[in-house]
Structure formats: C-alpha cells, structure tokens
Amino acid sequence: MSPRRKKARKPNGTSRAKSRAPLRPARRPGKKSSGAKPFLLQGIHAAPAAQATVGEWFEALVGLQSRLRAPGGCPWDREQTHESLRKFLIEETYEVLDAMESGDPRKFSSELGDLLLQVVFHSMLAEESGSFTIADVIESVHTKMVRRHPHVFGNTKAGSSAEVLKNWEEIKAAERAVDEAGRLDASKRTAADESILAGVPRSFPAVLEAYQLTRRASHVGFDWDNLGEILEKLDEEKRELISAMGGAAPADVAPAVRGNANADKPSAHLEEEMGDVLFVAVNIARFLGVDPEIALKKANRKFKARFARMERAATGQGSRFADLQRARMEELWNESKRFKESE
Numbered sequence: 573m574s575p576r577r578k579k580a581r582k583p584n585g586t587s588r589a590k591s592r593a594p595l596r597p598a599r600r601p602g603k604k605s606s607g608a609k610p611f612l613l614q615g616i617h618a619a620p621a622a623q624a625t626v627g628e629w630f631e632a633l634v635g636l637q638s639r640l641r642a643p644g645g646c647p648w649d650r651e652q653t654h655e656s657l658r659k660f661l662i663e664e665t666y667e668v669l670d671a672m673e674s675g676d677p678r679k680f681s682s683e684l685g686d687l688l689l690q691v692v693f694h695s696m697l698a699e700e701s702g703s704f705t706i707a708d709v710i711e712s713v714h715t716k717m718v719r720r721h722p723h724v725f726g727n728t729k730a731g732s733s734a735e736v737l738k739n740w741e742e743i744k745a746a747e748r749a750v751d752e753a754g755r756l757d758a759s760k761r762t763a764a765d766e767s768i769l770a771g772v773p774r775s776f777p778a779v780l781e782a783y784q785l786t787r788r789a790s791h792v793g794f795d796w797d798n799l800g801e802i803l804e805k806l807d808e809e810k811r812e813l814i815s816a817m818g819g820a821a822p823a824d825v826a827p828a829v830r831g832n833a834n835a836d837k838p839s840a841h842l843e844e845e846m847g848d849v850l851f852v853a854v855n856i857a858r859f860l861g862v863d864p865e866i867a868l869k870k871a872n873r874k875f876k877a878r879f880a881r882m883e884r885a886a887t888g889q890g891s892r893f894a895d896l897q898r899a900r901m902e903e904l905w906n907e908s909k910r911f912k913e914s915e
Contacts (some may be wrong), residue, residue, distance in 0.1 A: 668683045668687050772784045815839050
C-alpha cells in the first residue's frame with residue numbers, strides 16, 4: 573500500500589450517482605461536539621462528474637479518505653496516526669517543490685494533490701479524536717487571511733509590499749500575545765513569549781529557522797542598509813572563525829579526520845563561530861531575495877550531477893574515480909563544469 577493516493581476517476585462511458593452533503597460548520601474552539609455523526613464518516617467517496625465544482629471535488633476527496641479509514645476500508649490507512657504521517661507530510665512538501673521546478677504543470681498539480689491529501693488525512697484523524705474538523709481548518713485560515721489583510725478588508729493603509737509584511741508580522745505578534753494570555757498567567761509571561769520571533773518553530777531545519785528569524789526581524793525594520801554591510805560582516809565572521817582555530821593559517825588546516833571516533837571533536841567555540849558564518853550566509857541570501865533552502869538544494873543537485881559526470885568519465889577511461897590522483901580529479905571537475913546540468 574503506497575502512502576500516496578491517486579485521484580479517483582470516473583470510468584470511461586459511465587456515470588456515477590453523487591451523494592452530497594455540506595461540510596459541517598466549524599465548531600468554536602473549546603466547544604464540544606453535538607454528538608451528530610461526523611461528516612468524515614458519511615461515506616461520500618464517489619468521483620463527481622467532470623464538470624463538478626471545486627467544492628464537490630473536495631467533498632469527494634474527504635469522503636474517499638473517510639471510506640478508507642472506515643471499518644472494512646484500507647488496513648494501512650486505518651493504522652495511521654498523526655505521528656506516523658509526519659514523514660509523508662515532509663516528503664510531499666519537498667516533492668511539490670521538485671515538481672514546481674520541473675516546469676511540468678501536470679506533475680505540479682498531482683504533487684499539490686498529494687500534499688492536500690495530507691491536510692485532509694490529519695484533519696480526519698483530529699475529528700475522530702474530537703479535536704477539530706476539516707471545516708475548522710478551512711474556517712481558521714479564511715478568518716486569519718481576512719484578519720491579516722486589513723488593508724483590503726479594513727481601514728488600514730498599505731501602499732507597498734514592505735508595509736504589508738510589516739503589518740503582517742505585527743498582527744501575528746498580537747495574535748500570539750492573545751494566545752499566550754489565554755495560556756499563561758500574566759505574571760508568568762516573558763518578553764520572549766510576546767516577541768515577533770516567538771512564532772518561528774525551533775523544530776525547523778536550521779537554514780529555514782535562520783531565514784525566518786532574519787526575515788521577520790527585517791519586516792519591522794531591523795536589517796542591514798545594503799549588501800556591502802553584510803559582506804563586511806561575513807569577512808568579520810571569517811576572521812573570528814580563523815581565530816577560533818588557534819590562529820592557524822587557513823592553508824595549514826587539514827580536513828577533519830573522518831570516521832575516527834578518537835579524533836578531537838571541534839570545540840564549542842569553533843562550532844559557534846562556524847554557525848555565525850552560516851547565519852550570515854543565510855542572511856545574505858535573504859537580503860538578495862533568494863530562498864537559501866532552495867538555492868542550496870540546487871547547488872546540491874549541481875554538485876551531484878557534476879560528480880556523477882566525473883565518475884562516468886573515469887570509468888570511460890578504464891579507471892575508478894577513487895583511484896585517480898587529485899590533480900586528475902581536478903581536471904575532470906573542470907571538464908564537468910563545461911556541461912549544462914540538463915545534459
């Protein structure tokens with residue numbers, strides 16, 4: 573059983589009867605269910621007609637996944653939990669990015685559908701436990717988008733994207749303060765709880781966390797004036813990194829010993845300074861409007877393609893790449909750079 577599902581399709585030359593039921597209204601936070609049979613268990617799973625509306629297709633998807641979770645449904649689907657589905661949520665997100673970069677609209681559409689299924693699946697599990705419903709999820713994001721666009725739906729003025737983003741971060745900070753007020757006694761709240769940066773999850777990958785922290789800070793005016801200042805900061809951090817190595821000349825520093833459990837581990841100070849260099853690199857990308865995660869992914873793929881090209885060249889010459897002299901490796905590397913990555 574694959575963790576991803578293909579969209580149900582109507583068989584050629586036939587039609588299916590459609591049973592329809594409106595999405596159940598979202599419950600207010602904290603309100604108990606009325607005891608009525610949840611929408612997700614009503615068994616609406618037949619594929620609608622080709623001319624069906626977006627809402628009809630969405631109901632069909634929810635109903636289809638409901639059928640898979642119901643008694644007599646799919647054993648794999650019935651075993652899943654929020655925790656077991658975490659890896660699929662991450663995988664589907666990256667597959668969407670890959671499909672987007674491929675330029676293939678059919679693939680992009682398909683992968684977005686797989687990601688949507690993850691949202692439906694998690695919402696279904698939440699409804700079964702009485703936490704919230706798919707309708708709550710939709711109502712929440714709809715209300716949030718209205719609230720965070722006061723320049724469209726209210727009286728706030730925003731003449732540029734920069735002003736929009738500044739307002740956005742301030743609204744999010746106010747929302748977090750309200751949430752914390754309900755969760756913590758006022759005497760126990762700290763400045764960190766109300767910070768604009770408080771909403772950046774610590775569980776984010778490091779590059780994404782650094783990007784989000786600096787992005788949010790920049791939206792309220794805490795940013796460099798120009799690229800030159802950040803590059804000067806990078807030079808400063810490079811000097812501090814060299815200093816953390818005991819002042820050794822960079823040309824005299826050999827690679828860290830790999831695969832040796834007894835080798836000296838880097839000091840906490842060296843690790844800190846290396847982190848500062850990486851943080852500044854992420855900040856440079858953010859300042860230039862480049863997503864560092866995407867940029868690094870592309871660099872990874874470029875390196876992988878060029879390395880594979882070197883390996884093929886060595887094999888074609890009757891040698892193993894690992895057996896070549898370093899000088900020859902460098903020659904093959906320079907040759908590989910002459911090819912476009914699509915070749």
